[in-house]
Amino acid sequence: MTAINKIAVIGGGVIGGGWIARFLQNGINVTVFDPATDAKEKIEAVLANADIAAQNLAIANSPKPGNLEYCGTIEQAVVDVLLIVEAVPERLETKKSVYDEIESAAPTQALIASSTSGLLPTELQNNLINPDRLLVAHPFNPVYLLPLVELVGGKQTSSETIEKAKHFYTGIGMRPLHVRKEIDAFIADRFLEAVWREALWLVKDGIATTQEIDDAIIYGFGLRWAQMGLFETYRVAGGDKGMRHFIDQFGPCLSLPWTKLMDVPELTDELSQTITDQSDAQSGHYSIRELEQIRDKNLVGILKALRSNQWGAGKTLAGYEESLSTDNVEN
Amino acid sequence: MTAINKIAVIGGGVIGGGWIARFLQNGINVTVFDPATDAKEKIEAVLANADIAAQNLAIANSPKPGNLEYCGTIEQAVVDVLLIVEAVPERLETKKSVYDEIESAAPTQALIASSTSGLLPTELQNNLINPDRLLVAHPFNPVYLLPLVELVGGKQTSSETIEKAKHFYTGIGMRPLHVRKEIDAFIADRFLEAVWREALWLVKDGIATTQEIDDAIIYGFGLRWAQMGLFETYRVAGGDKGMRHFIDQFGPCLSLPWTKLMDVPELTDELSQTITDQSDAQSGHYSIRELEQIRDKNLVGILKALRSNQWGAGKTLAGYEESLSTDNVEN
Numbered sequence: 001m002t003a004i005n006k007i008a009v010i011g012g013g014v015i016g017g018g019w020i021a022r023f024l025q026n027g028i029n030v031t032v033f034d035p036a037t038d039a040k041e042k043i044e045a046v047l048a049n050a051d052i053a054a055q056n057l058a059i060a061n062s063p064k065p066g067n068l069e070y071c072g073t074i075e076q077a078v079v080d081v082l083l084i085v086e087a088v089p090e091r092l093e094t095k096k097s098v099y100d101e102i103e104s105a106a107p108t109q110a111l112i113a114s115s116t117s118g119l120l121p122t123e124l125q126n127n128l129i130n131p132d133r134l135l136v137a138h139p140f141n142p143v144y145l146l147p148l149v150e151l152v153g154g155k156q157t158s159s160e161t162i163e164k165a166k167h168f169y170t171g172i173g174m175r176p177l178h179v180r181k182e183i184d185a186f187i188a189d190r191f192l193e194a195v196w197r198e199a200l201w202l203v204k205d206g207i208a209t210t211q212e213i214d215d216a217i218i219y220g221f222g223l224r225w226a227q228m229g230l231f232e233t234y235r236v237a238g239g240d241k242g243m244r245h246f247i248d249q250f251g252p253c254l255s256l257p258w259t260k261l262m263d264v265p266e267l268t269d270e271l272s273q274t275i276t277d278q279s280d281a282q283s284g285h286y287s288i289r290e291l292e293q294i295r296d297k298n299l300v301g302i303l304k305a306l307r308s309n310q311w312g313a314g315k316t317l318a319g320y321e322e323s324l325s326t327d328n329v330e331n
Numbered sequence: 332m333t334a335i336n337k338i339a340v341i342g343g344g345v346i347g348g349g350w351i352a353r354f355l356q357n358g359i360n361v362t363v364f365d366p367a368t369d370a371k372e373k374i375e376a377v378l379a380n381a382d383i384a385a386q387n388l389a390i391a392n393s394p395k396p397g398n399l400e401y402c403g404t405i406e407q408a409v410v411d412v413l414l415i416v417e418a419v420p421e422r423l424e425t426k427k428s429v430y431d432e433i434e435s436a437a438p439t440q441a442l443i444a445s446s447t448s449g450l451l452p453t454e455l456q457n458n459l460i461n462p463d464r465l466l467v468a469h470p471f472n473p474v475y476l477l478p479l480v481e482l483v484g485g486k487q488t489s490s491e492t493i494e495k496a497k498h499f500y501t502g503i504g505m506r507p508l509h510v511r512k513e514i515d516a517f518i519a520d521r522f523l524e525a526v527w528r529e530a531l532w533l534v535k536d537g538i539a540t541t542q543e544i545d546d547a548i549i550y551g552f553g554l555r556w557a558q559m560g561l562f563e564t565y566r567v568a569g570g571d572k573g574m575r576h577f578i579d580q581f582g583p584c585l586s587l588p589w590t591k592l593m594d595v596p597e598l599t600d601e602l603s604q605t606i607t608d609q610s611d612a613q614s615g616h617y618s619i620r621e622l623e624q625i626r627d628k629n630l631v632g633i634l635k636a637l638r639s640n641q642w643g644a645g646k647t648l649a650g651y652e653e654s655l656s657t658d659n660v661e662n
């Protein structure tokens with residue numbers, strides 16, 4: 001397989017910028033197209049955060065960073081690349097029009113990877129000339145630190161496209177998760193959605209504030225889930241008698257009407273304002289840039305702890321470092 | 332307020348054992364009653380894990396550990412304590428009969444704290460002679476490492492009881508979260524329940540395995556939630572335009588029927604077996620004891636990283652260390 005040593009990123013927001021950072025840090029050259037007047041400024045802010053994170057993470061044998069080229073048109077950005085990452089707003093028509101421009105100028109063998117968290121690849125690809133090369137590669141913010149990327153093919157996506165993508169994302173230190181059935185919200189966002197709805201009810205009914213909900217997460221199950229997931233945690237809770245024992249104990253609780261998820265809470269202006277006010281009270285004394293840097297510092301600390309334990313994302317990171325070392329010997 | 336220097340724990344399972352470990356590590360003497368023939372063996376296994384965790388966590392100025400006394404009756408365990416922690420199975424009648432025995436022998440001013448995750452304090456206290464002293468103090472496994480404890484009062488719980496409990500749990504390094512309205516599942520477990528239901532659907536419909544679901548958690552939002560919760564994470568994602576901007580963008584997605592939470596998935600024998608088999612394939616090559624030690628090592632690493640960043644659970648830990656240092660100077 002030809003190595004991907006140049007990538008076009010279309011759209012330079014938080015996600016596009018995060019992709020650019022991860023690619024550059026892997027020694028890959030990047031072209032970017034974003035029509036916003038402040039695109040360059042925003043991208044550079046993300047890159048500055050990502051540089052600090054990379055220094056703190058201290059990846060052994062990391063390659064010489066790639067170059068970033070700002071392009072005035074999509075055509076110019078995609079003309080000689082083998083991967084195009086689309087990270088434009090979540091509107092089907094916007095994305096389709098971007099794909100038209102991509103296909104008119106990019107090499108036919110170039111993969112097109114959409115960062116969408118909300119649209120299905122079958123919908124995205126149905127007007128493409130070469131639909132087999134489109135997939136969803138859905139990352140998580142901050143893209144330069146979080147390893148998860150959900151790979152989802154549409155009805156016309158080839159298995160070769162999925163395999164190429166798996167190989168590529170693994171090579172840049174990520175943990176590709178192939179979502180085998182094309183469903184709304186893929187996998188991770190279904191959970192986020194379930195938690196978000198429940199949180200809206202709690203705020204709406206005045207049971208808890210945004211701060212209290214965040215505390216309920218970060219001092220308890222958040223710490224668990226950074227290193228073991230739902231099922232593995234419950235397996236351990238089941239003790240020596242195992243998973244079956246846990247389910248037998250816990251299962252009956254499921255018939256209780258605990259969650260309020262049967263309805264979709266209406267996101268009224270009043271509720272939006274309550275959340276906004278509570279969030280301001282909770283974190284308004286930090287700027288977003290400060291919060292980003294706090295977040296990154298925490299994530300780097302957690303990733304390093306897990307790296308020395310060779311577990312979860314830390315194991316991925318350790319394996320990535322090892323692969324970089326091998327690559328450098330090969331070169 | 333009189334310091335609580337001796338505590339009775341009724342029930343020595345995973346939660347009771349975890350409580351015992353946290354109390355002993357705080358220099359508090361503990362009496363325990365558990366009628367199971369293997370209770371001592373189980374408790375000692377938890378204490379052994381907790382000791383390793385404490386050594387690795389290296390708390391500065393930690394006090395000389397308390398003594399543990401195994402008692403043959405509830406009466407003997409509670410006779411001269413100021414706090415009784417109830418951690419018996421989640422059956423209302425079992426708990427009520429335990430409370431009868433407690434009240435017949437314990438000092439009237441002793442608090443009674445139930446570890447229940449499923450029963451409401453108003454139900455628990457309605458036959459008590461002194462119902463004002465009962466509250467729910469719901470911890471998270473492993474109790475000796477996770478700081479969250481949800482405090483919930485019933486209709487008859489006094490505000491003095493809640494205040495005493497807040498003060499006490501803070502003093503042993505925990506993060507008490509007062510749940511101001513008495514609702515099923517309190518706060519944190521509502522989220523766990525929402526995620527659990529969604530996960531059952533994904534496994535049942537063959538969309539993802541237990542391993543894939545756990546990976547979707549630990550490589551992505553689990554890392555986020557160890558250090559920033561739902562709302563703070565989204566605030567950051569909203570960028571400089573803030574929380575309101577995020578809600579305006581994300582809110583409309585809520586009307587999509589993404590989750591399957593409108594129904595309760597039936598936990599058939601077949602689904603239980605699928606989960607059990609997938610969990611065995613995922614983690615069956617580790618014993619539960621090994622998984623517990625891996626989990627604890629990861630949690631200690633994460634807590635240390637957050638401690639050096641003075642954030643979230645790490646800030647709680649740093650504050651706790653400081654209070655221990657002050658206590659020791661006072662003594």
